Amino acid sequence: MSNAPAIVAAxxxxxxxxxxxLELVRGHRRITAAFALVALLFLxxxxxxxxxxxxxxxxxxxxxxxxxxxxxxALGTDELGRDLLSRVLWGARVSLPVAFVAVAVGLFxxxxxxxxxxxxxxxxxxxxMRLVDALLAFPGLILAxxxxxxxxxxxxxxxxxxxxxxxPVYARLxxxxxxxxxxxxxxxxxxxxxxxxxxxxxxxxxxNLLNPIIVQVSLSAGFxxxxxxxxxxxxxxxxxxxxxxxxxxxSGASFLANDPWLxxxxxxxxxxxxxxxxxxxxxxxxxxxxxxxx
Amino acid sequence: MGFAHLLEVDDLHTQLAVKDGIVRAVDGVSxxxxxxxxxxxxxxxxxxxSMTALSILRLLPRxxxxxxxxxxxxxxxxxDLSEDEMEAIRGTEIAMIFQDPxxxxxxxxxxxxxxxxxxxxxxxxxxxxxxxxxVDLFKKxxxxxxxxxxxxxxxxxxxxMSQRAMIAMGLSTSPSLLxxxxxxxALDVTIQAQILxxxxxxxxxxxxxxxLITHNLGVVAGMCDRVIVMYxxxxxxxxxxxxxxxxxxxxxxxxxLRSIPRLDVDVDEPLKPIEGSxxxxxxxxxxxxxxxxxxxxxxRCASEEPExxxxxxxxxxxxxxxGGVSLDSAPD
Numbered sequence: 148m149s150n151a152p153a154i155v156a157a158x159x160x161x162x163x164x165x166x167x168x169l170e171l172v173r174g175h176r177r178i179t180a181a182f183a184l185v186a187l188l189f190l191x192x193x194x195x196x197x198x199x200x201x202x203x204x205x206x207x208x209x210x211x212x213x214x215x216x217x218x219x220x221a222l223g224t225d226e227l228g229r230d231l232l233s234r235v236l237w238g239a240r241v242s243l244p245v246a247f248v249a250v251a252v253g254l255f256x257x258x259x260x261x262x263x264x265x266x267x268x269x270x271x272x273x274x275x276m277r278l279v280d281a282l283l284a285f286p287g288l289i290l291a292x293x294x295x296x297x298x299x300x301x302x303x304x305x306x307x308x309x310x311x312x313x314x315p316v317y318a319r320l321x322x323x324x325x326x327x328x329x330x331x332x333x334x335x336x337x338x339x340x341x342x343x344x345x346x347x348x349x350x351x352x353x354x355n356l357l358n359p360i361i362v363q364v365s366l367s368a369g370f371x372x373x374x375x376x377x378x379x380x381x382x383x384x385x386x387x388x389x390x391x392x393x394x395x396x397x398s399g400a401s402f403l404a405n406d407p408w409l410x411x412x413x414x415x416x417x418x419x420x421x422x423x424x425x426x427x428x429x430x431x432x433x434x435x436x437x438x439x440x441x
Numbered sequence: 442m443g444f445a446h447l448l449e450v451d452d453l454h455t456q457l458a459v460k461d462g463i464v465r466a467v468d469g470v471s472x473x474x475x476x477x478x479x480x481x482x483x484x485x486x487x488x489x490x491s492m493t494a495l496s497i498l499r500l501l502p503r504x505x506x507x508x509x510x511x512x513x514x515x516x517x518x519x520x521d522l523s524e525d526e527m528e529a530i531r532g533t534e535i536a537m538i539f540q541d542p543x544x545x546x547x548x549x550x551x552x553x554x555x556x557x558x559x560x561x562x563x564x565x566x567x568x569x570x571x572x573x574x575x576v577d578l579f580k581k582x583x584x585x586x587x588x589x590x591x592x593x594x595x596x597x598x599x600x601x602m603s604q605r606a607m608i609a610m611g612l613s614t615s616p617s618l619l620x621x622x623x624x625x626x627a628l629d630v631t632i633q634a635q636i637l638x639x640x641x642x643x644x645x646x647x648x649x650x651x652x653l654i655t656h657n658l659g660v661v662a663g664m665c666d667r668v669i670v671m672y673x674x675x676x677x678x679x680x681x682x683x684x685x686x687x688x689x690x691x692x693x694x695x696x697x698l699r700s701i702p703r704l705d706v707d708v709d710e711p712l713k714p715i716e717g718s719x720x721x722x723x724x725x726x727x728x729x730x731x732x733x734x735x736x737x738x739x740x741r742c743a744s745e746e747p748e749x750x751x752x753x754x755x756x757x758x759x760x761x762x763x764g765g766v767s768l769d770s771a772p773d
Contacts, residue, residue, distance in 0.1 A: 331544045336539055336545045340536060340537075341530075
């Protein structure tokens with residue numbers, strides 16, 4: 148069966164024509180699976196008050212350190228007897244919105260920088276790109292930690308910090324695509340037919356940017372989840388007693404030797420979430436790229 | 442309306458800033474075109490023909506600028522208009538179509554929507570009516586099955602159909618001048634013929650003047666009333682197509698015509714390319730720019746640049762023919 152992978156590869160549909168997102172979902176199982184996973188995560192976040200078996204903050208000292216699969220506590224309890232399943236479900240309500248807002252901050256600020264930089268060029272491009280280079284000079288997480296340290300701990304500042312870290316990614320992505328699109332004749336044609344520069348940007352450039360941006364959004368959502376967990380783990384993000392995955396790992400870390408599930412359960416939640424977003428981003432990229440190249 | 446010509450270009454100078462200095466991409470070009478006329482601009486890559494067109498529409502790349510000269514269209518001096526006034530002229534009075542139809546259409550929009558865009562920009566027509574107009578325009582430019590085709594995306598169009606769609610877009614506001622920049626270069630030969638035939642029909646039916654930019658002399662011969670031959674940013678020969686083709690009065694035109702492979706000679710006959718390569722635009726020779734490649738060059742050609750002066754029925758920028766020497770006494 149040494150040639151099995153080759154056969155599988157050959158059977159994969161080759162997307163050489165642009166298709167609507169919905170058609171992609173139908174034609175691509177990986178995208179469908181990834182979409183389903185991400186949708187499930189959002190559903191969990193929205194429905195957690197309804198589907199959680201317990202109050203995530205209810206302290207029951209008698210029930211502390213129950214292992215997973217205990218009656219009434221499917222994933223066990225922590226050192227204060229709080230139900231881990233409920234806490235993990237509620238944790239989605241913290242992580243997903245943070246990731247969402249952070250990505251939105253990065254996309255909006257970075258996209259604007261990239262658009263101006265790529266379309267205007269010249270001195271504006273030079274200055275903006277040096278600003279972006281300066282941001283890129285710091286490792287992402289270190290920069291986020293530094294920003295939160297400066298602004299003060301808390302979820303709102305964590306969102307801002309993670310958003311700022313995402314700015315260079317979007318600025319460079321958008322700039323690169325805009326530079327490429329600017330050479331396309333339909334931009335010149337639109338100008339030649341009397342479209343104003345604003346109309347060219349809004350009607351012709353931005354719609355063509357959506358594909359690469361959609362891919363990047365799902366990829367950086369994964370990063371944002373991880374970054375938020377890291378900041379919370381370090382005590383810079385969500386504050387007690389908010390049930391947050393990073394913070395749960397932090398408090399669970401003290402009990403790794405005897406009761407490892409305290410850290411493993413939130414860790415698994417983070418892994419699954421990051422994996423879902425990365426799977427979505429990767430599969431979208433694979434599906435959309437051939438079209439961009441053609 | 443009291444203007445002499447539809448479009449008049451007078452001593453146009455356009456410069457491009459490049460890494461190695463300044464390129465005089467268009468250097469003192471003058472010509473005019475009347476309503477209903479077809480003018481060909483011929484030259485090899487980098488001869489300034491596209492830059493001339495972009496200068497007229499004021500759509501030069503950022504590095505380029507018109508440094509002097511005047512472009513007058515229907516009595517209005519385009520070179521003096523504000524950017525807003527210019528935008529109102531582009532796509533209504535003057536339309537331009539480009540070389541590569543496959544990238545001239547925005548891949549994310551349905552074609553009907555794009556073809557109707559000039560109507561929405563300039564005539565403030567709503568989306569539905571602009572698409573209805575696109576259906577009519579598709580019929581005019583010979584795209585079959587128009588009601589279905591307007592709903593398709595650019596990737597579903599072949600090159601020839603895309604170019605027809607581009608022409609339809611240009612026609613939507615009934616401009617009085619169409620500038621076609623190498624409209625058939627990216628198409629295969631049978632489709633080229635169809636597109637040229639379409640342009641000719643539209644030119645005749647709507648009295649729309651056409652500037653046809655090309656490096657294909659055959660296209661000029663079949664399409665144009667008059668022709669301008671450009672070399673290194675200058676007009677080297679200008680005249681009625683029949684005159685220029687029958688008896689070129691500039692060695693560059695002469696060489697171009699001679700380099701066309703012919704079907705009626707022996708296949709063993711070697712091709713006759715123009716020796717050398719186009720000059721480096723940042724370091725142009727003094728004197729005649731074609732002199733280094735010219736089989737007729739005399740010593741004076743290398744030191745003094747000739748003017749564009751009448752020779753027989755046309756204008757030529759050449760010391761040799763201006764001196765009365767015939768290019769028929771060809772050195773081989």
